[in-house]
Amino acid sequence: MSEIVISGYYGFGNAGDEAMLTAMIEALTDVNPAVRITVISGCPADTRRRHGVASVFRLNYPEIIRILRKSDLLISGGGSLLQDVTSDRSLYYYLSIMMLAEKLGKPVMLYAQGIGPVRGAMAKGAMRHIGNMVDLITVRDEGSRTELKSLGVDVPPIHVTADPVLALHQVDKGIGRAILKKRDLEGNAPLIGISVREWKDWTYYKTTLAEAADRLVAECGARLVFLPMQWPDDMNIARRIADRMKQPAAVLEEEYTTSELLSLVGNLDMLIGIRLHALIFAAVMHVPLIGISYDPKIDRFLETVGDKPVGTLQNFTADALLAKVRALWPEIRHPSRERAARIGELRQKAFRNAELAMALIENRKRG
Incomplete structure (x- = not known):
């Protein structure tokens, strides 16, 4: 042992x-x-x-x-x-x-x-x-x-290799579906999740996200839900962004387990994320994703899946975000085979971390 x-x-x-x-x-x-x-x-x-x-x-x-x-x-x-x-x-x-x-x-x-x-x-x-x-x-x-x-x-x-989270086992979407049902978030209109975080008390990205979110509802007929990755901090910043909006948006206010969050993300039609692991959850559950960068790790991850951020917290625009959403819209019904293949390769690389760890132990024991 x-x-x-x-x-x-x-x-x-x-x-x-x-x-x-x-x-x-x-x-x-x-x-x-x-x-x-x-x-x-x-x-x-x-x-x-x-x-x-x-x-x-x-x-x-x-x-x-x-x-x-x-x-x-x-x-x-x-x-x-x-x-x-x-x-x-x-x-x-x-x-x-x-x-x-x-x-x-x-x-x-x-x-x-x-x-x-x-x-x-x-x-x-x-x-x-x-x-x-x-x-x-x-x-x-x-x-x-x-x-x-x-x-x-x-x-x-x-x-x-790749981020360990990419090796997570996929989970049953029924868990997330039940959570969304309690919040009356079932329906035929596309459901877009947004994952945000506080960063240096900056205001620009909050105002721009609120503007873009309003346009997603008005122009794309989408339903919006904010998902907290760090509770309660992300919930609080999501509320502040939602308060700036004119259109309706739901903010999930409970703390969720890894399985619950994965399942919730699996029920989305698209995810817009600032948090790295929200983007990785979308990749694991094969949900189209859009990243906004605040740190090189966001750019690096998106590059591994053949993408790049829509901008940084200081310079992305509502127009650019809406354009990216429209470009990805067909993937809601017809997932990208190329992206799925890239994610499959990353999952294998993520699992390689554990193989190398156990090999290191065995080599030391033999030596």
């Missing part, structure tokens, strides 16, 4: 990160059903309840050292853990967990990380020093490998 410790942004109610953990656990146990997983979490009780795995508090270093001592592998990931744009404190925290494992003689794997941006001189130095100490790195896109190379991380093997 193999023991794996996973370090990441878990236990904070972010649906994208919780979906990532779900996908990692699914993939690792698919490869080795006997694997035992312990997650370092901001809320161990919530992680145990959601995912059915052991969990310890992220600042309980004595307990973290105890579980690392008996582990066969530390996985750091996935997600955008190693960057200093949102916070340099979190960057140093995740690097400190990796350093602990290294000091205890345990192999360390960066699992499908989205690397950067790393801007501070001290942060770059820390990334270079600790990054070159780990045993294996997989990144979710080519841009992340380029970022690692620019930081001088070139000792461990680096594999370009």
